[in-house]
Amino acid sequence: MDQATIEKIRNNPKYQKLVKERSSFAWKLTITMLVVYYAFILVIAFSPATLGASMGGITTVGIPVGLAIIVFSFAITGVYVKRANGEFDKLTQEIKEEAGKA
Amino acid sequence: MGKILLALLALAPALMAAGAIEGEVQKQSLNVAAIVMFFIFVAATLGITYWSARRTKTAKDFYTAGGGITGFQNGLAIAGDYMSAASFLGISGLVYLKGYDGLIYSIGFLVGWPVILFMVAERLRNLGKFTFADVASYRLRQTPIRTLAAFGSIATVILYLIAQMVGAGKLIQLLFGMEYEFAVIIVGVLMIIYVTFGGMLATTWVQIIKAILLLSGATFMAFMVMVMSGFSLETLFTHATQIHPKGLEIMAPGGLVSDPISAISLGIALMFGTAGLPHILMRFFTVADAKEARKSVFYATGFIGYFYLLTFIIGFGAIVLVSQNPQYLDAAQKILGGNNMAAIHLSHAVGGDLFLGFISAVAFATILAVVSGLTLAGASAISHDLYASVLQKGNADQQKEIKVSKYATVALGIIAIILGIMFEKQNIAFMVGLAFAIAASANFPILFLSMFWKNLTTRGAVIGGSLGLATAVLLVILGPIVWVDILGNAQAIFPYKYPALFSVIIAFVGIWFFSITDKSGDAEKEKEAYEAQFIRSQTGIGAEGASAH
Numbered sequence: 001m002d003q004a005t006i007e008k009i010r011n012n013p014k015y016q017k018l019v020k021e022r023s024s025f026a027w028k029l030t031i032t033m034l035v036v037y038y039a040f041i042l043v044i045a046f047s048p049a050t051l052g053a054s055m056g057g058i059t060t061v062g063i064p065v066g067l068a069i070i071v072f073s074f075a076i077t078g079v080y081v082k083r084a085n086g087e088f089d090k091l092t093q094e095i096k097e098e099a100g101k102a
Numbered sequence: 103m104g105k106i107l108l109a110l111l112a113l114a115p116a117l118m119a120a121g122a123i124e125g126e127v128q129k130q131s132l133n134v135a136a137i138v139m140f141f142i143f144v145a146a147t148l149g150i151t152y153w154s155a156r157r158t159k160t161a162k163d164f165y166t167a168g169g170g171i172t173g174f175q176n177g178l179a180i181a182g183d184y185m186s187a188a189s190f191l192g193i194s195g196l197v198y199l200k201g202y203d204g205l206i207y208s209i210g211f212l213v214g215w216p217v218i219l220f221m222v223a224e225r226l227r228n229l230g231k232f233t234f235a236d237v238a239s240y241r242l243r244q245t246p247i248r249t250l251a252a253f254g255s256i257a258t259v260i261l262y263l264i265a266q267m268v269g270a271g272k273l274i275q276l277l278f279g280m281e282y283e284f285a286v287i288i289v290g291v292l293m294i295i296y297v298t299f300g301g302m303l304a305t306t307w308v309q310i311i312k313a314i315l316l317l318s319g320a321t322f323m324a325f326m327v328m329v330m331s332g333f334s335l336e337t338l339f340t341h342a343t344q345i346h347p348k349g350l351e352i353m354a355p356g357g358l359v360s361d362p363i364s365a366i367s368l369g370i371a372l373m374f375g376t377a378g379l380p381h382i383l384m385r386f387f388t389v390a391d392a393k394e395a396r397k398s399v400f401y402a403t404g405f406i407g408y409f410y411l412l413t414f415i416i417g418f419g420a421i422v423l424v425s426q427n428p429q430y431l432d433a434a435q436k437i438l439g440g441n442n443m444a445a446i447h448l449s450h451a452v453g454g455d456l457f458l459g460f461i462s463a464v465a466f467a468t469i470l471a472v473v474s475g476l477t478l479a480g481a482s483a484i485s486h487d488l489y490a491s492v493l494q495k496g497n498a499d500q501q502k503e504i505k506v507s508k509y510a511t512v513a514l515g516i517i518a519i520i521l522g523i524m525f526e527k528q529n530i531a532f533m534v535g536l537a538f539a540i541a542a543s544a545n546f547p548i549l550f551l552s553m554f555w556k557n558l559t560t561r562g563a564v565i566g567g568s569l570g571l572a573t574a575v576l577l578v579i580l581g582p583i584v585w586v587d588i589l590g591n592a593q594a595i596f597p598y599k600y601p602a603l604f605s606v607i608i609a610f611v612g613i614w615f616f617s618i619t620d621k622s623g624d625a626e627k628e629k630e631a632y633e634a635q636f637i638r639s640q641t642g643i644g645a646e647g648a649s650a651h
Binding site for chain 2: 001005006009010015018019022026027029030033034036037038040041042044045046048049051052057058059060062063066067069070071073074076077078080081084085089092095096099101
């Protein structure tokens with residue numbers, strides 16, 4: 001990439017928007033995932049009885065919680081992919097066209 | 103019993119990710135259905151290899167299948183790479199033995215994937231060509247960074263391979279009634295054939311087929327268990343807790359993760375380790391663009407998550423259907439072949455001899471798929487990073503580079519066979535743990551900071567990465583698994599089984615410190631080159647496309 005193209009892209013407000021929004025979105029989702037997982041781990045380490053509490057029958061609170069984390073991990077990747085493959089890719093395409101690199 | 107539990111805990115993550123069967127195993131009588139189905143699998147995969155070989159001409163074809171794999175296919179292949187025989191047998195065995203704790207492990211193996219998607223996948227795709235070292239060395243000095251990255255890759259691959267080979271030998275001995283050495287040689291030879299002739303294209307399809315077979319087989323087993331329980335988890339749990347010697351305890355966390363340091367350290371090893379495994383990272387170069395790379399992770403996470411849900415049901419199903427059935431127990435009322443055989447016996451309980459044969463063949467196929475991916479990644483580090491970039495300074499002839507890669511594959515295959523046989527009776531539990539620790543402490547920090555931090559310099563990356571690698575190795579040796587269990591000392595010098603928390607911090611701090619204090623002219627140029635790299639990583643301008651055919 002030559003210096004002129006770099007300048008052009010760097011000064012394109014769409015590029016600035018893309019970088020800012022995607023990066024903040026990715027970090028937010030990452031932190032959400034980390035909080036969910038480490039909250040689970042810390043409950044296991046400090047208060048395992050919470051997850052072992054009965055939900056009326058034999059099934060314990062830990063079962064829906066565990067299954068929910070698995071489903072959540074999948075769902076959160078879906079959330080990212082939907083926005084990235086739609087909104088962000090559209091923006092990227094426009095940036096490339098404006099830089100004459102599409 | 104208590105001792106077995108302890109041993110299992112010590113092996114835990116290693117066990118999940120690698121060698122399915124530990125310790126002595128009994129050779130079974132020849133299982134004809136399994137062998138027939140295995141031959142069908144081998145014939146089909148060799149057919150695919152032949153087909154792939156005719157389409158594998160350039161280096162790009164060999165390393166990345168021409169970059170034309172779709173996101174959905176790649177998602178299946180990633181799942182095929184990640185769901186080893188041991189995560190199938192090991193996690194269902196852990197659920198069978200301890201109930202809820204098995205679920206905790208599965209979750210640890212899953213949560214790294216969303217983070218890989220948000221942080222790594224698309225930048226990696228936009229910057230890289232064949233190996234993750236392409237990305238790490240994008241704006242840094244080629245020779246030192248590639249050498250370190252190749253070293254990290256090869257170490258990870260060989261440790262992982264040994265664990266897989268030993269697990270494979272024992273599993274096959276148990277399932278098919280073959281000699282251990284014979285089983286290891288068959289695995290090694292088939293893997294050499296797939297990779298040398300069919301390259302990434304054959305490896306990918308072997309993984310896709312294996313993933314479909316494994317998911318179908320596990321779905322059938324879980325379905326039969328749910329039929330038996332009237333599609334009520336509550337009924338399944340009620341039956342299981344009535345039978346299981348630990349009773350209601352299997353419904354709650356049972357001390358698998360006891361102290362917070364170990365818990366966090368294990369979490370870091372699993373998360374960052376997954377994001378630093380060369381054979382996993384390499385898969386992102388097989389798709390056309392960032393869009394497909396993202397889809398790959400979406401599908402992979404779905405398949406892997408679904409698979410862990412199944413293993414949980416399978417483990418509980420085995421408690422109900424296997425643990426009381428004298429057909430599957432030895433004289434001491436223990437399950438034949440050990441806890442990791444729970445899923446295998448369950449397959450017989452729900453589907454008879456034929457389905458047992460199917461699941462056994464799938465387990466074998468699973469091992470083949472995982473070792474093929476590993477070997478290809480190791481061979482690429484040798485041919486693309488060491489030979490073409492370091493020795494030939496990037497001017498290697500493409501056909502020669504492919505040739506080197508094939509020689510490297512054969513060499514790695516032979517090394518894997520020899521080490522697999524040598525380590526038959528050794529305690530290999532630490533190996534996958536160490537592989538994950540090296541991936542998390544050397545490969546991942548360099549890769550991550552090269553993409554995210556402008557001020558990274560060659561000096562920082564090399565010194566910090568080496569520190570991380572050395573710390574990981576040292577702490578594993580001084581830790582309880584090697585220092586106490588293998589070397590027989592009374593007390594571990596380093597008290598934790600998982601060093602990642604410490605070695606990853608050392609790597610990051612080392613890289614940071616030796617980068618910011620680097621005042622050389624090269625360092626300035628490397629920082630200046632960050633912006634062009636960053637723009638490419640964000641927009642994909644200049645990224646490798648798919649080849650035309």
